[in-house]
């Protein structure tokens with residue numbers, strides 16, 4: 061017990077010291093997890109494998125033989141369609157092709173490089189046949205297939221990451237040899253690092269007379285990225301998307317990196333995939349590109365994405381050819397969704413329509429529960445302090461008006477690091493924070509701190525929606541105080557439920573659009589829109605929800621005080637005359 065307390069950093073005098081209620085809960089959790097032991101470890105391992113495990117397509121006879129050698133895991137996987145039960149990648153799980161994304165600064169040649177690879181490595185028939193942008197393509201190289209995500213730039217990468225999916229196995233950072241490191245290069249590197257995706261550097265445009273690859277390499281070392289020839293482990297390949305020089309080497313390095321990563325996926329396992337992109341075609345309907353990560357997709361399968369489902373009516377590969385099935389690491393365009401799913405959403409399959417609907421109903425109910433629980437959630441000690449015995453890392457994105465102020469801030473921050481807390485500046489950029497910063501912050505759980513720059517309204521909104529802390533300061537020391545707060549671990553405010561008021565339902569008003577509205581009289585305190593609501597009938601609580609609408613006569617109002625009548629919309633149709641509605645709200649409590 062004392063060992064656990066030491067691990068948590070809780071101080072005590074002796075075995076008879078008392079400890080806080082929160083700590084007790086935490087210790088209980090730790091002991092339960094320990095007791096669960098091996099079983100938990102196995103279940104944890106499965107999704108992790110799933111995540112890194114993505115796609116290889118046409119399965120060879122060898123694959124068939126390998127899968128046949130593991131009849132038991134294949135049978136289990138087909139019987140149960142949930143991804144959590146996917147068998148961990150055993151050594152016999154077949155290899156799959158790597159999925160590669162290309163990122164870098166504007167005009168450094170991302171599109172040109174992709175075009176060159178497509179032109180030379182996609183079978184002529186297919187290359188000629190491509191009329192539509194599908195979002196990914198398969199290149200056939202002497203070392204096997206490589207799948208390229210066709211949307212260059214880190215926005216696509218981060219949008220997918222922001223939804224918790226990991227589609228790329230390898231990131232190529234393109235840097236123009238005549239321009240070296242630029243702001244978006246640094247951002248792209250930060251994104252790849254935050255996603256823990258292995259990175260290869262392609263120094264492009266080496267055909268230009270003013271090309272200076274050595275300068276690029278030296279500049280990289282300043283970001284603590286040391287090229288192999290300087291004794292580090294960063295692979296740097298000089299290429300020209302114009303002449304094709306070095307592209308073959310780059311592809312070889314990609315295959316080599318993939319080999320080291322030991323990418324595997326079971327084509328006979330439970331299907332899972334990720335939406336790469338989707339669009340609505342006026343004639344065909346919704347076309348979604350799915351990257352198959354695990355299992356095999358068949359025409360006729362039911363797919364569930366978020367709270368929607370669809371039955372695959374038709375499937376085309378990235379070359380535009382009709383196909384009936386697709387295995388791991390295959391991007392396929394699927395026809396059959398009724399609504400366009402968002403990039404980065406994960407896709408699962410269901411046995412039939414009924415099963416698909418059940419999954420969706422469960423997800424909707426989980427979402428509502430999570431929404432209700434969100435504000436009430438208090439952080440556990442472990443969440444605040446990081447996993448036991450490990451150094452806690454505070455991830456930051458810094459934005460400032462000038463290089464000088466950025467350096468000044470970083471200089472102060474460097475002195476703040478301790479053995480227990482590491483400050484990790486993912487990105488230090490000049491200018492206002494961007495949407496990309498918010499996405500990076502959400503994947504890396506970072507806080508965005510700005511000095512003398514502010515975020516545009518749209519960016520602020522996205523940050524709010526994603527629960528990302530984005531703060532602007534005009535005085536450096538206020539920014540540093542904020543960092544101190546983060547170091548202490550008060551990352552999130554703590555909320556407490558506070559009573560607002562009470563109302564009596566005097567009549568039920570049927571509204572054609574909003575359903576039943578409670579025509580009520582506020583007997584105590586006040587009512588506020590968006591407040592939490594609890595409805596009691598006699599002594600029983602019959603409903604708990606939210607005041608989604610509040611009206612005085614025909615007007616929407618924000619608040620209604622004691623002694624007034626109002627219409628309360630709870631988005632609940634069973635309200636009855638005589639019910640008592642109690643309103644409360646979550647308020648932030650000051651922490652010591």
Ligand SMILES: Nc1nc2c(ncn2[C@@H]2O[C@H](COP(=O)(O)OP(=O)(O)OP(=O)(O)O)[C@@H](O)[C@H]2O)c(=O)[nH]1
Pocket residue numbers: 164165166167168169170171172173212213264265266267268299300301302303
């Ligand atoms: N000489 C030379 N020019 C290149 C090379 N690669 C790209 N370019 C040129 O550089 C310019 C930018 O290339 P793009 O491929 O559009 O660059 P990008 O990074 O995709 O740019 P954005 O899509 O705007 O972010 C174009 O004019 C290309 O023709 C190269 O290897 N050598």
